[in-house]
Amino acid sequence: MYQVIARKYRPQAFSELVSQEHVRATLENAIAQGRIAHGYIFSGQRGTGKTTVARIVARCLNCVQGPTTTPCGVCASCREIAEGGAVDVIEIDAASNRGINEMRELRENVRYRPARDRYKVFIIDEAHQITNEAFNALLKTLEEPPEWAVFILCTTESHKIPATIASRCQHFSFRSVDFEDLVARMKWICEQEGVEADADVLAILAQAGDGSVRDSLSALDQAIACCGNKLNAAEVRALLGRFSVDLLEQVTQALVASDSRRMLDIVAELDRNGLNLQHFSRELSRYLRNLLVAKVAGAETRLIAASPAERERLVSIAGGFSEEDLTRYLQLSLDLFRDLQYSLQPRLHLELGLLRMVHAGRLVSIEDALAGLGPAPAAPAAPAAPSPSAAPRSAPVAPPARSAPVATPAQSTPAPAQSRASDGSLKERLYQALIGMGAQFTADAIEVSEVSEQGNLIAITTPREFALPMRGNDVQKALERLFERPPHVKVTLTDEAPATASMAKPTDETTQRTLEHPAVKRFQEVFPGSHVRTVRDLRDT
Numbered sequence: 001m002y003q004v005i006a007r008k009y010r011p012q013a014f015s016e017l018v019s020q021e022h023v024r025a026t027l028e029n030a031i032a033q034g035r036i037a038h039g040y041i042f043s044g045q046r047g048t049g050k051t052t053v054a055r056i057v058a059r060c061l062n063c064v065q066g067p068t069t070t071p072c073g074v075c076a077s078c079r080e081i082a083e084g085g086a087v088d089v090i091e092i093d094a095a096s097n098r099g100i101n102e103m104r105e106l107r108e109n110v111r112y113r114p115a116r117d118r119y120k121v122f123i124i125d126e127a128h129q130i131t132n133e134a135f136n137a138l139l140k141t142l143e144e145p146p147e148w149a150v151f152i153l154c155t156t157e158s159h160k161i162p163a164t165i166a167s168r169c170q171h172f173s174f175r176s177v178d179f180e181d182l183v184a185r186m187k188w189i190c191e192q193e194g195v196e197a198d199a200d201v202l203a204i205l206a207q208a209g210d211g212s213v214r215d216s217l218s219a220l221d222q223a224i225a226c227c228g229n230k231l232n233a234a235e236v237r238a239l240l241g242r243f244s245v246d247l248l249e250q251v252t253q254a255l256v257a258s259d260s261r262r263m264l265d266i267v268a269e270l271d272r273n274g275l276n277l278q279h280f281s282r283e284l285s286r287y288l289r290n291l292l293v294a295k296v297a298g299a300e301t302r303l304i305a306a307s308p309a310e311r312e313r314l315v316s317i318a319g320g321f322s323e324e325d326l327t328r329y330l331q332l333s334l335d336l337f338r339d340l341q342y343s344l345q346p347r348l349h350l351e352l353g354l355l356r357m358v359h360a361g362r363l364v365s366i367e368d369a370l371a372g373l374g375p376a377p378a379a380p381a382a383p384a385a386p387s388p389s390a391a392p393r394s395a396p397v398a399p400p401a402r403s404a405p406v407a408t409p410a411q412s413t414p415a416p417a418q419s420r421a422s423d424g425s426l427k428e429r430l431y432q433a434l435i436g437m438g439a440q441f442t443a444d445a446i447e448v449s450e451v452s453e454q455g456n457l458i459a460i461t462t463p464r465e466f467a468l469p470m471r472g473n474d475v476q477k478a479l480e481r482l483f484e485r486p487p488h489v490k491v492t493l494t495d496e497a498p499a500t501a502s503m504a505k506p507t508d509e510t511t512q513r514t515l516e517h518p519a520v521k522r523f524q525e526v527f528p529g530s531h532v533r534t535v536r537d538l539r540d541t
Helices: 021-033 050-062 076-083 100-110 132-143 179-193 199-209 213-227 233-239 245-257 260-272 277-297 308-318 323-340 346-361 366-371 426-437 440-447 474-482 508-515 518-526
Strands: 039-043 089-093 120-125 149-155 170-173 450-454 457-463 488-494
Touching: 021 050, 021 170, 039 050, 050 076, 050 089, 050 120, 050 149, 089 100, 100 120, 100 132, 179 199, 179 213, 199 213, 199 233, 199 308, 213 233, 245 260, 245 277, 245 308, 245 346, 260 277, 260 346, 277 308, 277 323, 277 346, 323 346, 426 440, 426 450, 426 474, 440 474, 457 474, 474 488
Parallel strands: 039 149, 039 170, 089 120, 120 149, 457 488
Antiparallel strands: 450 457
16 A cells, blocks of 8 residues: 655655754653653744654663663564554544543553553643643643653644643744755655656645654655656646746746736736735735845845755846845735735735835935935026025924024135134033034924923923924933033923014025025925925024
8 A cells, every 4th residue: 555755755864854953862862861851842833743752762762772872673562663553652633532531531541551562752742732620631631640651742742732731841843844854855766766856846845844754755746646756847736736937037027027917917828827826915025034144144145945046047147136025025915814814805905015015115215315316417607605404394293393404695705714602601511502403303303392490390382283202202311411510301392482572583585595495496396395494594503
């Protein structure tokens, strides 16, 4: 009778294990030193070898040459354990034997000595499904079992094991199998089975397992049944429902060309061929993630589960994007996959998500937008060359925008910088300290506020529209620069208009000349709806 590959090539000794070196080394040392615990918890994702290792431990303990780390494999005990028919190795499926009555029966069984072997080993699979009452019934037995009993609890959800049980066992966490190790294992199995499989096929099968040896071997068995002894990458990919790299590359090509029409054609092709749009979204997210990793780490990274040729191809494609673009595309694809989970119109959601990616690729950062402003090509000469204007801020709580200093004929010779208040008041010193710290918004808020010193308290009365810049601790840090022992700060919000009487008011002529400045006009063209709220001559600062 045919035996599936996953069972036929199941490891029978520690030396045959794929990965899990930390578990193997610890258990081998414990058996060699005779330090055998009465309870173990094996946790990890599916198909990583938990039950397999439990059976290997049982063979090591009950082999006629044991306890040994290298069971002979020919004695009656070794053969019966490998076949699953050993009397003294009891395997329990906790998914169907999870109640208190089953645990009571187990507790009664523990009392009797092994019928033939050295140890009576209880392997409880899916242990997290045991009820709390059943765990409580097993608690005392697990804490003080007879010397011949060994419990091994296998679970994929270790957090569901009660702390009272976990504290009485040694816990081993099984890791997902490395991609390279998994490919090497399947390559060896293909050689044993006489199956031809190139690196691309093995990579596809390893990706299907997603770190699970059993899942990858099941996919290999399915591929052999479909394709025979010579596996083809395209056929295997179609069999497993995975999308071709060429189709995923069409998405990146559309992103590079900013081609919305091509995106819609891709969705139409998927829908016409009856492919699962949700699975496509998942594969697209994985593909964009691999592109991002290839962009960051290069082709030699082990973070991408793909063949070397495919990694080189990913690096080549990633070269056409920036790291920021790929990060943005990945986030959008994850949002799209989440939305498709509950969508009643998956095609509409997929079309919208792909179009959003195209639009995201057209975005320009604010830095690039500001750098691209530049002076207007044809502009009337001003009496004096003004400096570029700062961006106006139209948010309700933002401080007034500053215009460029405009020199008038009477001020053609630059005057030396002057302080805001000639008396060196606390308000002025606080303002200058904030400017030195780079806290421009808070400095502007202080400029229109009333500041008074009341002993060890600094009282600041600020218009309510400037509440946001005053919420931080910039003022306190500035006071620490001004005083050895900084005073306390009390901020009071008021609905009164900003106090601007102390500032030097520009003339109407200055305001008009500022608004007609080419740089200001160019900025307003790039940012429609923007406006200049206040004009201030920087030479008065």
